[in-house]
Amino acid sequence: MTPTRRALVTTLALTATLTTAPTTTAHADTPQHPWYFDTYRIDEVWEHTTGEGITVAVIDSGVDPTLPELQGQVLDGTDLTADPQGAHVDTDGHGTEMAALIAGTGEGSGIQGLAPGVEILPIRVTYGGVTNDISGRWAEAISYAAESGARVVNISQGSLDGERASQDMAEALAMAARHDMLIFASSGNDGEGTNHISAPASVDGVVGVGAVTSSGDRSSYSSHGPQVSLAAPGDDVPGHCGDISGPACIRDEGGTSSATALASASAALIWAQHPDWTKNQVLRVMLNTAERPDDQRRDDYTGYGIVRPDRVVLDGEGDPGDPDSPPIFRDWEAELRPPAT
Template sequence: MKKQIEGIPWSLQRVLLDELWQDTKGKGVKVAVIDTGVDDVNPQLKPAVDARLGKDYLKPDKESASSGNDQRGKTDGTVDEVGHGTKVAGIIAARPRKGTGFVGLAPEATIIPIRQNDEKNSGKSDTMAQAIDHAVDKGAHVINISQDTTQPLGPESLMAKAVARALAKNVVVVASAGNDGMDGKLKNTYPAAFPGVLAVASSDRNNERAAFSQSGTFVGVAAPGVDMVSTVPGGGQCVDNGTSFSAPYVAGVAALLRAKYPQWTAAQIVTRIEQTAIRSINGRDNHVGWGVVDPVRALADGPEPPPSGPTPDPGPPKPPAPEPAHMAMSETPQERSERLATYALGIGAVLVAVVSGTAVVIRDSRRRGAIR
């Protein structure tokens, strides 16, 4: 068990959690985490994970039956030998715990654990499709996929069809953009690049694209992905980097929106997240999409459903006609006293110089008179 990290992570310091949670903390919303499994022993995740809804696509049921009570033989998706899925789930729905400032963005949401990959990358696009279908069947409102492949997958692929079925069931699908962006080249990754999926890139503390984050025309938004704190199997937390941890940050926001506006469509929730993101330009780009997600702003906007898609910000307003400026003193009493003291010192210095100069003139005049 790793030690708990006491402080509040930087990615949460920028969020006013009381304001974010004034209407909901995500209660009643199910978020499927399709990953390396989700540990349900960590105290911050134990009350969040619903093992009854989980599934392990890497272990057949017969293997579980032959292993007795061995934890590793479970097939409900709660075995995480890598820790990746446990970190992802924590960013979404970790419960508050004494001794740590870390908490999930939707700390009352329910996690559906689905194990589809491991340290050997045993997961395939076909099993990913099965995992997506399972999440939908179990009533997921949001699906988080922090995995990707650069293998071109067309609309007829099994994974594309599974994503389409999830979207047709009004499920918000969030996926990481990938971590191969160091070369600066644009390329698609899947499932993030499928139409309707909210693709998430990584941003740093300055709201700029993290160097590793994959850029592309498919990127919807960015979210913190550097020095991310989250839960690990058994208990405690650790720090990690990657778009894998940016996606669940956005999935947590989606869960809160789903809880607050249950009547909204998945597309409307995605639009709200994109439209309220913090932008450095008037529109979107291929590095951070429509900007860096702003959880509080996304939840703070009115209940009216957003438009069918995000739009560029309006141009800067025309400045009003200039008016004569009123000149006023803006100094504090202390500054005024210091200013007057400075004046007094200056005047005193001038008087001293004048007196000294006068004395020198008189002296020289007397000397010249004595010579004559």
């Protein structure tokens, strides 16, 4: 895949820096109020939207709905692993924490999610690090999410076998596009190493997400390349100390997994406020209002910029444009349409 396949076809208005958002109240940096809540003016945003009416599919290791902050937030879902035990089983906690970053209510001193009004559709594809035939499972999971009515899909996972993933996921991604569904995936945490370009973020039809720090700088571990379309906070975000049975805390270490969850939650906030918009319009305003500290349109580190849902919700920024015109993946989506008669 070349950068031109991901060329943006709308005019971007990207200004300011990540730390300039006005705040009205000083808060401690806690799992109930992490640093980016001030940046995103989240208390004001929630007066307009909490993501209500939007289902976010979390394709991961399962989601444990018994955590106080997730009770009442999680649908039945499905388990697509080779050893199915149910979508509510999460033996390594990763999927549960992604779900909490998206939709956690903060109850019981738990994690407060960015979009606590959404419903989480858990789709279990991994367990205990086992990832046999992962691209095939992603494909099946995306199809299930589309058939189940999810509007947003979160895949905080990655594989180096992008070619295989592209082949396995082609039909499922075409279905997702026809079902007007947005898919976000993590770019990877190998930015300080060999910087492999991983799937599914590298696959056309999937929005790759990188990670940034609280100062708006690219997180050093965040993998980079043409697959990165957006970035979101990845450092100093809430998690659970120890395993998911432990108390919620702010973790020093970061990851593009968390950034992807926050990008998915941002899309849900915008879509809930504008339920008549298409995926193209939601993604276009996310790109139009993304924040960049320079004059570049995009780079391989943060894509078109850092997600700023507050600019859409509170300031009315971003032109949704043509509902049928994709802002990226234009050539790919054109190939999905039947020939004109």
